Amino acid sequence: MTVVDTSIADQPRYDCRDAYVETLAELAHEDHRIVGVVNDSVGSSKLNSFRKAFPDRLINVGIAEQDMVGVASGLANGGRIPFVSAASCFLTARALEQIKADVAYSNTNVKLCGMSPGVAYGELGPTHHSIEDIAWLRAISGMTIIVPADPVETAAALRWAAAVDGPVFIRVSRMSVPQVYPDSYTFEPGKAITMRAGNDVTLISNGTVLWRAMVAAEQLAAEGISARVLSMPSVKPLDVEAVVAAAEQTAGIVTAEESTIAGGLGGAVAETVVQHHPARVSILGIPEFAPTGSAGYLLDRYGLSPEGIADTARRLVS
Amino acid sequence: MSKAALSVEHTTMPLLGRLPAHSSRAEQVAHIAEAARQIRIQDLKLVYHAGAGHIGGDFSAIDILATLYGAVLEIGPETVADPERDRFILSKGHVAGALYTTLAAFGFLPITELATFLKPLSALNGHPNRTKVAGVEANTGPLGHGLPIAVGHALSAKLDVSLRRTYVLVGDGELQEGSNWEAMMAASQYQLDRLTVIVDRNRLQQGATTKETNDLDPLPEKAAAFGFAVVEVNGHDHGELLDVLSAVPFRPGKPTFVIAHTHKGHPVSFMSNNVAWHHKVPNPAEYQQAMTELETVGQPRLAVSPRLDKELR
Numbered sequence: 146m147t148v149v150d151t152s153i154a155d156q157p158r159y160d161c162r163d164a165y166v167e168t169l170a171e172l173a174h175e176d177h178r179i180v181g182v183v184n185d186s187v188g189s190s191k192l193n194s195f196r197k198a199f200p201d202r203l204i205n206v207g208i209a210e211q212d213m214v215g216v217a218s219g220l221a222n223g224g225r226i227p228f229v230s231a232a233s234c235f236l237t238a239r240a241l242e243q244i245k246a247d248v249a250y251s252n253t254n255v256k257l258c259g260m261s262p263g264v265a266y267g268e269l270g271p272t273h274h275s276i277e278d279i280a281w282l283r284a285i286s287g288m289t290i291i292v293p294a295d296p297v298e299t300a301a302a303l304r305w306a307a308a309v310d311g312p313v314f315i316r317v318s319r320m321s322v323p324q325v326y327p328d329s330y331t332f333e334p335g336k337a338i339t340m341r342a343g344n345d346v347t348l349i350s351n352g353t354v355l356w357r358a359m360v361a362a363e364q365l366a367a368e369g370i371s372a373r374v375l376s377m378p379s380v381k382p383l384d385v386e387a388v389v390a391a392a393e394q395t396a397g398i399v400t401a402e403e404s405t406i407a408g409g410l411g412g413a414v415a416e417t418v419v420q421h422h423p424a425r426v427s428i429l430g431i432p433e434f435a436p437t438g439s440a441g442y443l444l445d446r447y448g449l450s451p452e453g454i455a456d457t458a459r460r461l462v463s
Numbered sequence: 464m465s466k467a468a469l470s471v472e473h474t475t476m477p478l479l480g481r482l483p484a485h486s487s488r489a490e491q492v493a494h495i496a497e498a499a500r501q502i503r504i505q506d507l508k509l510v511y512h513a514g515a516g517h518i519g520g521d522f523s524a525i526d527i528l529a530t531l532y533g534a535v536l537e538i539g540p541e542t543v544a545d546p547e548r549d550r551f552i553l554s555k556g557h558v559a560g561a562l563y564t565t566l567a568a569f570g571f572l573p574i575t576e577l578a579t580f581l582k583p584l585s586a587l588n589g590h591p592n593r594t595k596v597a598g599v600e601a602n603t604g605p606l607g608h609g610l611p612i613a614v615g616h617a618l619s620a621k622l623d624v625s626l627r628r629t630y631v632l633v634g635d636g637e638l639q640e641g642s643n644w645e646a647m648m649a650a651s652q653y654q655l656d657r658l659t660v661i662v663d664r665n666r667l668q669q670g671a672t673t674k675e676t677n678d679l680d681p682l683p684e685k686a687a688a689f690g691f692a693v694v695e696v697n698g699h700d701h702g703e704l705l706d707v708l709s710a711v712p713f714r715p716g717k718p719t720f721v722i723a724h725t726h727k728g729h730p731v732s733f734m735s736n737n738v739a740w741h742h743k744v745p746n747p748a749e750y751q752q753a754m755t756e757l758e759t760v761g762q763p764r765l766a767v768s769p770r771l772d773k774e775l776r
Binding site: 180201202204206207209211212214215216217218219220221222223224225227242243246247250251252 | 546550592593594600601602603604605607608610611612613614615616617618619620622623629641642645646648649652653
């Protein structure tokens with residue numbers, strides 16, 4: 146069990162794809178209905194070991210995303226539980242209509258796993274960045290959207306998704322992160338997790354940015370600013386109650402995420418606050434087609450470092 | 464006669480159901496022909512009284528639908544949720560009216576429910592919805608979706624070592640969508656020989672011929688090059704359709720591609736092969752004439768044979 150503390154930035158880092166493939170293999174052993182579906186993305190989804198263990202149950206349709214999601218819908222019609230694993234940029238952009246019509250509107254039991262989302266591909270540039278995926282899928286009725294923050298949450302979200310009947314989108318981070326949850330963590334949709342109590346300002350985050358928000362809260366605490374940190378893995382459905390409580394009880398909310406500032410977690414929080422308890426909200430994310438740079442550089446550039454998040458929080462409460 | 468809003472008075476089609484399994488081929492062909500005739504009459508009433516629909520494409524596809532549900536598919540109202548049922552996926556979802564009428568003719572939904580077609584809150588939307596209508600397998604409407612879904616289902620059957628079959632009906636204009644060709648490559652790669660793609664080859668799309676728009680020919684050669692066993696039939700000949708659709712797989716290891724040569728609006732004289740009738744609604748005089756033709760022909764007259772169709776190329 147890992148206890149969250151001030152040294153989180155110095156703890157070992159993990160690529161969540163490893164937890165993904167390990168969990169998927171466990172689930173496949175437990176339930177014969179589970180299959181993988183890929184667009185040639187065996188290596189980039191780290192599924193080589195899965196293919197070795199279940200050669201018939203890793204369906205590779207080739208570089209063909211529309212077909213990949215349609216095939217997954219058909220597999221679900223036949224009683225299978227397909228886990229579609231593909232780079233999030235191609236999965237969500239190229240197959241968006243299939244996600245809408247064949248998965249969400251048809252209410253098929255398809256799990257969409259967006260690998261290497263956000264700016265994980267760094268220098269490969271905006272064609273390969275997947276910062277729009279959350280906004281696109283949030284607009285689709287019936288879709289559950291989960292952005293896990295560490296390997297424990299990735300595994301827990303997968304287990305939950307396998308057990309429920311219906312469409313789920315899970316982002317699987319490539320950019321390494323420390324473990325922020327205890328091993329006993331279980332995922333619950335529509336629920337925020339209070340990572341740190343506080344009453345001056347609220348930081349709401351998920352995915353690769355959550356640990357950075359936690360470090361930011363430590364920095365703020367040293368200055369006497371008490372920051373509440375809410376982990377919000379479930380972007381849809383959102384924990385409306387926790388957001389409204391933050392709006393009521395603290396001076397403002399900072400959202401921080403590895404996605405576009407339009408329509409992502411920040412958008413979801415802002416929509417909620419405006420309708421239930423108007424409050425000051427600052428949205429941190431990627432506001433443009435990013436220039437060339439590593440993933441870490443880009444997060445820093447857009448204020449998604451601990452220092453950047455703390456700065457925004459300071460401005461909000463001052 | 465004057466046009467009235469769609470109501471239960473306009474749902475007078477008899478419940479046709481399936482013939483016993485031991486019926487002769489001649490009995491089956493006659494049954495399909497009568498089913499197709501009744502489905503067309505009912506579909507004409509739906510479109511006329513609802514004031515909307517895609518009658519051209521409906522009439523192009525009804526002989527194929529009647530053949531599948533009347534004598535080919537191992538599926539019925541009592542086995543609609545059986546995991547081992549055959550699957551039929553209507554990819555050209557805009558002919559939902561034809562599908563609903565066919566499903567009603569074979570007992571999947573009450574014939575009187577057709578009176579709700581396109582009305583507020585009806586389950587019978589302009590495009591089919593699997594969560595609302597028994598017998599619908601996929602929510603189609605946007606084109607190029609059904610074939611990938613069919614490939615996925617055929618893959619599930621192969622994984623299950625099941626003999627259940629998958630049929631998907633696509634429009635020919637729809638084949639301009641690239642997703643179909645992605646799916647055809649996968650079907651061939653996975654040797655899905657219990658998958659049958661039926662192309663409603665009426666050569667007309669929304670506003671023009673396929674040839675004028677984005678020509679698909681040589682379609683048989685293209686499908687063969689993508690690894691399919693290709694068969695061409697007269698899509699209005701119930702005997703040909705029955706023989707071909709019952710006989711799959713034609714080649715072990717290969718999926719089947721049936722090019723069904725059809726005419727939009729068939730067999731109504733002024734609708735047949737006329738691009739204007741993609742989604743036109745007949746006026747009272749046109750309705751009366753179409754109804755008279757459908758009621759008096761007995762067996763639908765064939766407006767075109769495949770041979771003639773080839774000559775038109």
